[in-house]
Amino acid sequence: MAILVDENTKVIVQGITGFQGRFQTKRMLDYGTKIVGGVSPGKGGEDVFGIPVFNTVEEAVEETGANTSIIYVPAKFAYDAVLEAVDSELDLVVCVTEGIPLYDEMKIHLRLESSTTMLLGPNCPGVISPGKSKVGLLPDRSFTPGRLGIVSRSGTLTYQISESLTMAGIGQSTVVGIGGDPMPGLAFRDVLQMFDEDDETDTVLLIGEIGGSAEEEAAEYIATKMSKPVVGYIAGITAPPGKRMGHAGAIIEGGRGTAESKIEALRGVGVLVAQSLHEVVGAVRKIMCW
Amino acid sequence: MRLHEYQAKKIFSEHGIPVPRGRLAETPEEVREIAEELGGVVVVKAQVLVGGRGKAGGIKRAESPDEAERIAEKLIGSYIKGHKVEKVLVEEALNVQEEYYVGYVIDKGRKRPALILSKKGGMNVEEIAEKYPEEMLKIYIDPLWGLQDYQVRKTLFRAEFSSSEVSEFLKIVKNLCKIALKFEAELTEINPLVLTDTGFVAADARLNIDDNSLYRHPELLKLRDATEVDELEREAILKGLNYVKIEGDIGIVANGAGLAMATMDLIRLMGGRPANFLDTGGGLADPQKMKMCLEHVVKDENVKVVFVNIFAEITRCEKVAEGIILAMQNTGRVPHVIKLVGTNEELGKQLLKEYAEKTGAEIYLVDSIEEGAKKAVEIAGGI
Known part of the structure; x- marks a missing residue:
């Protein structure tokens, strides 16, 4: 099973002829992801690594039967690209693009409310179900198949932690990067629910960071609905208030969104929260090898 | 981007929201002139981009042009919560109901x-x-x-x-x-x-x-004014870097916001004091990017050691190493603790080792984040 993507996921790449799109397409193909098409307006009929390119998402879906899209287009055009993907009723749209204007994002969310399409991101590294499929730019070497589900707001930090887990012999069912934006499509709680229902996942690791209230909402969900154990880690305990730490969402504003409040909320509902980066593997092992 | 009060008020006024009569001034003499025009009783407001400006003494009422001038003499050039007051807005005092x-x-x-x-x-x-x-x-x-x-x-x-x-x-x-x-x-x-x-x-x-x-x-x-931030942060904005200054002595360079924050946290947990947050973002394939990041961090004179924590998932490690070496020709005044993981990792490390041997540059290659954090804390504490 795994969640979101597996060996049956058929993917199209929006922006496949761009530098990033082309590069990442190659890497996903090498991993074994079933990439069935690409979209690049005006370049229909060409191909990239043997993958057919279409002018529109509609055409690509009609011709290939794709159910998932990954978007590698610049921020200025991302709004249009996401709406085009939603319009074609795909199951999942993964938006890697960083820096999409807030008002574009709000309109995208408004459109998603009347659709069944799920949006992962924007500003996210994507999703990988090790050994099955990778829709995103996560580095292969960090992951290995197993029974730990990971959901995270950051990229390289997740790779780092996953690599340590992999080296310690703890594999993953699916690793989901929901992205560092203040208004992500899929949120922690959505992904937690999917992991809870997934028969290939035993335990979930939640990697959060300062800013917003997604971790607190996750804690509420864990308290009321979640049956599987959750391990947590929150980055940014030393971040000063009022300063944006890279991610658009990573800022402590008006005393809200501190690491302390998130850690407290998670511990309060029985989540084992690792104090620091190097304690994450130990915490996961403690729960999984109970 | 935060607009100054006077900039926002101009936009408000152009869109049908009434604002008090008033003008911007840069000298006490100008303040006096404006106060005279407005009929004597005015409010002098420091134009700095910080919250709680009033409580910090940045907003003062003057009963006469004389008093307005005296207030301006003190206010202009002073610092409010670390921000220098360069301009003040002089407005009619309102009759508040x-x-x-x-x-x-x-x-x-x-x-x-x-x-x-x-x-x-x-x-x-x-x-x-x-x-x-x-x-x-x-x-x-x-x-x-x-x-x-x-x-x-x-x-x-x-x-x-x-x-x-x-x-x-x-x-x-x-x-x-x-x-x-x-x-x-x-x-x-x-x-x-x-x-x-x-x-x-x-x-x-x-x-x-x-x-x-x-x-x-x-x-x-066009209205952008970087006075809302620290000098080094202002420069970082102009260079397009994600940099936040903190009051410590261990410089941090990591790729990714989460990784940079986690690195800061670990250093603090081990008893050290981070000097900054710096997320290099992408683009490390160009060694100039890493060079720019490192040089920027070392500009902070409090920095005694730099911890470079890079997970090069797309970028090749030899490119990152080249950037570090380029930078160290200028930033070599402090030791560099380096954790480098990713594509062509061995090649990258080899370049750094050779450079250290050849020039005597203080480079410590580490295999884990905790080892790196420990080393950086030790160096910072030992000087």
Whole structure:
């Protein structure tokens, strides 16, 4: 099973002829992801690594039967690209693009409310179900198949932690990067629910960071609905208030969104929260090898 | 991007929101002239981009042009919460009958804008929310349709505002929402919105624009003034770096915001003091990027050691190493602790080792983050 993507996921790449799109397409193909098409307006009929390119998402879906899209287009055009993907009723749209204007994002969310399409991101590294499929730019070497589900707001930090887990012999069912934006499509709680229902996942690791209230909402969900154990880690305990730490969402504003409040909320509902980066593997092992 | 009060007020005024009569000044003499024009009693307001400016002594009332000049002499050139006062806004003193709060924010949880109204103007919104939660009237706005008149009427009549209050309020908040949608505001605030003998006046004005949308508003980009931040942070903005200065002595360079924060946290946990947060972002394939990041961090004279923590998932490690070596020719005054993981890791490490052997540069290659953090803390403490 795994969640979101597996060996049956058929993917199209929006922006496949761009530098990033082309590069990442190659890497996903090498991993074994079933990439069935690409979209690049005006370049229909060409191909990239043997993958057919279409002018529109509609055409690509009609011709290939794709159910998932990954978007590698610049921020200025991302709004249009996401709406085009939603319009074609795909199951999942993964938006890697960083820096999409807030008002574009709000309109995208408004459109998603009347659709069944799920949006992962924007500003996210994507999703990988090790050994099955990778829709995103996560580095292969960090992951290995197993029974730990990971959901995270950051990229390289997740790779780092996953690599340590992999080296310690703890594999993953699916690793989901929901992205560092203040208004992500899929949120922690959505992904937690999917992991809870997934028969290939035993335990979930939640990697959060300062800013917003997604971790607190996750804690509420864990308290009321979640049956599987959750391990947590929150980055940014030393971040000063009022300063944006890279991610658009990573800022402590008006005393809200501190690491302390998130850690407290998670511990309060029985989540084992690792104090620091190097304690994450130990915490996961403690729960999984109970 | 945060606009100054005087910039925001200009926009407010152009969009039908009344603001006090007044002008910007840079010298005490100018302040005096403006006070004379305005009839003597004025308010002198420091134009600095910090919260709590009034409490910190940045807003002063003057009963005469003489007094205004004296206040300006002290205020101009002084520092408010670490920000230098270069300009002051001189405005007529208002005859205040009532003070209200009007705010517009993006509610990230609901993914739409919210208009917040309160009869408790003058204090900050968190304070109102805490002390008088029942006084916070919230109206959610559809980002496509915008604010509807009935929403305001419904909310205000229920809160027992008078008919004349409702109609006057309606004019103000409609214009405020128009401004917010037009300029893609992350936040805009009138606090306080003052009721005078002649109607509503925006005594203060705040307008923060979504940085990601600035390419659509070149006219605002021209107003950009980096005085809202520290000198090194200002330079970082100009260079396009994600840099935040902190009061410590261990410089941090990592790729990815989460990784940089986790590195900071670990250093603190081990008893060290991070000097900064720096997320290199992408683009490390060009060694110049890493060089620029390292040079920037070392410009902070408090930095005694730099911890470089790179997970090169796309970028090849030899390119990162080349960048570090380029930088160290200038930043070699401090030791560099380096954790480098990713494609061609061995090659990258080899380049660094060779460089260290050849030049005697102080480079410590580490295999784990904790080892690196420990080493950096040890070096910082040992000097």
